[in-house]
């Protein structure tokens with residue numbers, strides 16, 4: 551054992567949840583150690599989400615963490631639902647007074663890491679064999695092996711499990727103390743990152759008889775595109791040429807639109823899953839972000855939910871550790887889960903409205919079209935979509 555260390559909060563995982571929590575706690579003078587299984591280079595290159603809700607952007611600004619996001623992020627005032635070979639614009643700004651900002655998750659992670667390191671606080675990258683102990687007591691412990699093979703033990707007052715869906719935190723909770731809700735959608739997304747300017751300055755969610763397609767972007771030079779594929783699909787049959795052909799077919803529209811092709815930088819297939827762990831707490835372990843819940847990406851909610859969780863967790867930990875007041879910590883899970891279930895439903899709504907289900911029949915097909923016409927034709931229905939999409943208020 552190299553050494554026994556002490557901190558107030560052990561944060562497991564340096565994704566958006568863990569990193570933002572570290573900043574929120576530091577702003578309140580609470581010490582934290584962040585343990586991350588991967589290298590800095592890996593987490594800074596991992597391409598994932600790209601849509602920041604209005605409350606997420608406001609939160610980052612309030613912490614002085616949005617300078618580059620404000621310079622380089624792409625504010626969007628609307629999005630398009632494309633069906634029946636036509637675009638139907640949802641004017642987010644006119645309907646809600648708010649916008650969303652397209653800014654790659656990996657860029658945000660870079661900013662949050664740089665800001666933490668600039669304060670002199672560290673992040674333990676490449677921490678292996680992370681294990682949580684004594685979680686049901688007021689003095690939990692975390693052990694791990696550092697990059698040089700040294701063993702460490704960290705004693706703390708609370709553990710924040712921000713280590714994503716495949717992390718170690720949630721499985722550390724005894725199975726009789728947690729309920730897991732799971733919903734597997736019958737499709738997956740084949741995602742492509744391409745070095746080509748976006749073909750439209752707004753996101754296009756396309757419903758097509760061959761399946762869903764999404765046109766998105768990460769910057770003025772990089773386009774992000776997705777295709778609905780079967781859940782067991784592999785990349786084997788998907789040459790770049792086939793991907794571009796299929797995108798062109800599903801994004802076809804009457805009117806001026808040309809899909810800009812370019813070199814494919816990255817491609818992958820992600821399953822579509824809804825998952826909620828309840829409660830998001832066990833003793834002194836608090837789960838946040840993907841460690842506790844997963845949404846299908848159609849609603850662009852996963853990263854935003856992760857940030858909303860830690861926005862609630864930070865004051866709960868401050869009250870618990872500084873004043874010995876437990877009310878916020880005791881209510882943490884319930885308050886988060888209200889937002890989580892809203893996001894689960896919104897993601898389900900967007901997913902089922904736009905994807906082609908394997909068991910679709912002409913009746914269901916017409917229901918889907920009717921829903922799309924209603925949501926784009928009624929100001930009341932469009933407002934419901936828009937206010938969920940830009941993000942419901944954090945408080």
Ligand SMILES: Cc1cc2nc3c(=O)[nH]c(=O)nc-3n(C[C@H](O)[C@H](O)[C@H](O)COP(=O)(O)OP(=O)(O)OC[C@H]3O[C@@H](n4cnc5c(N)ncnc54)[C@H](O)[C@@H]3O)c2cc1C
Nearest residue numbers: 563565566567587598599713714839840850851852853854
């Ligand atoms: C293809 C794709 C597209 C998406 N698009 C969107 C979108 O448009 N909008 C949106 O809001 N969300 C989107 N998401 C979801 C979003 O990326 C996640 O919800 C978000 O990353 C959650 O953040 P997190 O901090 O909870 O978890 P993560 O980002 O997963 O971070 C967890 C961290 O913990 C580390 N870790 C794991 N195990 C351990 C361990 N044992 N010890 C120490 N560290 C560990 C991991 O390496 C990781 O760095 C998308 C996801 C995917 C895959």
